[in-house]
Amino acid sequence: MLRFPGQGHRNPDDVVIGTLDLAARVDEALAVQALAFGLGADEIAVRRQIVLRHVTHPGARALGATTGDGRLVGFVYGMPNDRTHWWSTVVAPYLRGQGNEGWLDDSFVITELHVHPHFQNRGIGRTLITTITDNAAEPRSILSAIDTESPARGLYRSLGYEDLARQVLFPSAPKPYAVMGAQLPLRRH
Numbered sequence: 417m418l419r420f421p422g423q424g425h426r427n428p429d430d431v432v433i434g435t436l437d438l439a440a441r442v443d444e445a446l447a448v449q450a451l452a453f454g455l456g457a458d459e460i461a462v463r464r465q466i467v468l469r470h471v472t473h474p475g476a477r478a479l480g481a482t483t484g485d486g487r488l489v490g491f492v493y494g495m496p497n498d499r500t501h502w503w504s505t506v507v508a509p510y511l512r513g514q515g516n517e518g519w520l521d522d523s524f525v526i527t528e529l530h531v532h533p534h535f536q537n538r539g540i541g542r543t544l545i546t547t548i549t550d551n552a553a554e555p556r557s558i559l560s561a562i563d564t565e566s567p568a569r570g571l572y573r574s575l576g577y578e579d580l581a582r583q584v585l586f587p588s589a590p591k592p593y594a595v596m597g598a599q600l601p602l603r604r605h
Contacts, residue, residue, distance in 0.1 A: 431535060433543050436480030436491055439471050444488040445480070445530075452530040470495065470527060479548050481531065481540045490531035492544040496554055497523045507560065507595050510581035519580055519597045524552035526559035529568075541571055546602050556599050560584065563594040572596050576603035 438445060446460045446467070455463070470476055473495045481490035497504060499520050511517045526548070531541045549557050561568050563582050577596040584593040 430484050431481050431489060431538070431540060432484075433479060433481050433540070433547060436478040436488075436493075438478035438480075438491070438493055439468060441480070441488055442467050445478075445491045445528075448488060448491060448532050449528065449530040451533055452536075467493075467528075473498070473501075475553075477548065477551070479544050481535070481544060489535045490540045490544060492526065492529040492541075492548050494524055494526045494528075494548060494552075494557075496552075497521070497525045497558065503527075503560070506586055507581065507584055510584045511595060514581045516580040516595075516597070519556065519558050519595075522554050523556050523558045523597065524549060524554040524600070526557060529559075536567070541568075542575070545571075545575065546604070549600050549602055552600055554600065556597055557602070558595060558597045560586075560593045560595050563592045569594070569596075572598075574603070 476495035478493035576598040579594050580597045581595045
């Protein structure tokens with residue numbers, strides 16, 4: 417377990433990073449994602465079914481960041497990549513076009529990483545992603561992020577992720593994404 421001290425009067429509780437039973441706490445996790453990612457109720461309902469399906473895949477695992485009173489304020493989950501998964505089938509042509517399709521093999525996919533806005537900029541997201549990938553059997557990690565200069569993309573770059581494909585269009589997603597990859601273990605400060 418990793419602890420992060422609270423910040424003054426706003427967040428007096430420590431945050432603890434540890435294993436998360438994502439199936440049991442899916443609604444709490446999606447509430448964090450809704451705040452962090454700006455999702456509506458319809459999008460959350462769709463994602464709920466996706467998360468519950470993902471956690472049944474071999475090798476899928478999750479970590480959570482909880483306050484002293486047990487409130488979930490961040491989470492990450494991922495799994496070994498499988499080319500037959502929907503995400504892989506969407507990104508494969510973009511990666512192929514850049515000569516990076518091989519990244520779909522022997523990679524651990526970061527499926528979601530979100531931290532409640534009031535708990536961001538405290539190193540929680542960095543600890544979640546480095547901890548989950550430190551336990552990966554695969555030699556590298558891949559993920560997708562909205563293709564804009566954002567704090568999330570800055571975090572990923574600081575960890576060693578590089579753009580493998582940009583302007584990736586997912587069905588029903590309003591903005592293009594970038595697919596990023598990094599050798600494991602992730603870079604530390």
